[in-house]
Amino acid sequence: MAAWPTHCRVRPAWFVASVASFTVMTEAFVLATLHTTAANAIILQYTSPLWVFLLSPLLLGERPSLAEGGVLLVTMMGAGIILLGDGGTNGTGLATALVSGLGYGILTVILRRLRAVGAGLLVCVNCLGSAELLDALSLSLPERLCADRDITDEARLAIAQSNPSQM
Numbered sequence: 001m002a003a004w005p006t007h008c009r010v011r012p013a014w015f016v017a018s019v020a021s022f023t024v025m026t027e028a029f030v031l032a033t034l035h036t037t038a039a040n041a042i043i044l045q046y047t048s049p050l051w052v053f054l055l056s057p058l059l060l061g062e063r064p065s066l067a068e069g070g071v072l073l074v075t076m077m078g079a080g081i082i083l084l085g086d087g088g089t090n091g092t093g094l095a096t097a098l099v100s101g102l103g104y105g106i107l108t109v110i111l112r113r114l115r116a117v118g119a120g121l122l123v124c125v126n127c128l129g130s131a132e133l134l135d136a137l138s139l140s141l142p143e144r145l146c147a148d149r150d151i152t153d154e155a156r157l158a159i160a161q162s163n164p165s166q167m
Contacts, residue, residue, distance in 0.1 A: 010113075010114060010116070010117060014110060014113055014114055015114075015125055015129075017106070017110050018107065018110045018111065018114065018122065018125065018126055018129075019125060019126055019129030019130055019133060020133070021103045021104075021106040021107040021110060022103070022107050022126040022127075022129075022130050023103075023129075023130040023133050023134065024099065024100070024102070024103035024106075025045075025100050025103030025104045025106075025107055026100075026103075026130060027134065028096050028097070028099040028100035028103055029041060029045055029097070029100040031096045032044070032045075032093050032094075032096040032097035032099075032100055033093075034093070035090045035092045035093030035096060036090050036092075036093025036094055036096075036097060037093075039082075040083060040093065040094060040097060041093065041096075041097040041100065043079050043082050043083060043097075044079070044083070044094060044097030044098050044100065044101050045097055045100045045101045045104055046079065046101065046104075047076065047079060047098060047101035047102075047105070048101045048102075048104035048105035048108055049072055049075065049105070050072060050076055050101075050105065051101065051102050051104070051105025051106060051108075051109075052105045052108050052109055053068065053069070053072050054105075055105060055106065055109045056109055056112075059109050059110075059113065060109060060112060060113060
């Protein structure tokens with residue numbers, strides 16, 4: 001499949017949404033690992049199936065089955081048990097990791113909508129668009145709000161290390 005098939009008609013808004021959700025997913029994950037354990041950040045990022053389950057009917061018109069809902073419930077209970085076992089967690093880190101999971105879920109739904117577009121093009125658009133978005137954000141925020149501008153650099157590094165198999 002070509003990077004951009006000629007028969008593919010996709011609204012540019014889907015690409016903008018893809019870049020935005022990819023950026024939120026990556027930046028929130030980096031921030032979460034600064035405020036909680038990496039294990040908690042990873043577990044909460046993988047709440048994305050919950051968001052896919054909730055958003056797919058709204059954005060794609062899909063209807064999940066009762067069996068899928070049951071599997072999701074068991075999975076989320078397992079994630080909850082893992083999180084409850086870690087008593088001394090930072091609420092900010094957990095909330096930020098949940099935002100990362102939401103970004104991941106939205107990205108998953110959007111990529112399903114963009115399935116006719118070549119994967120290589122989507123990876124390039126997301127990585128380059130996210131880097132530009134983070135650059136613009138870091139340059140536009142006042143210095144007092146960016147006490148640690150290295151966070152954006154860490155997110156850029158995470159984006160640069162992303163590969164198509166993770167998407």
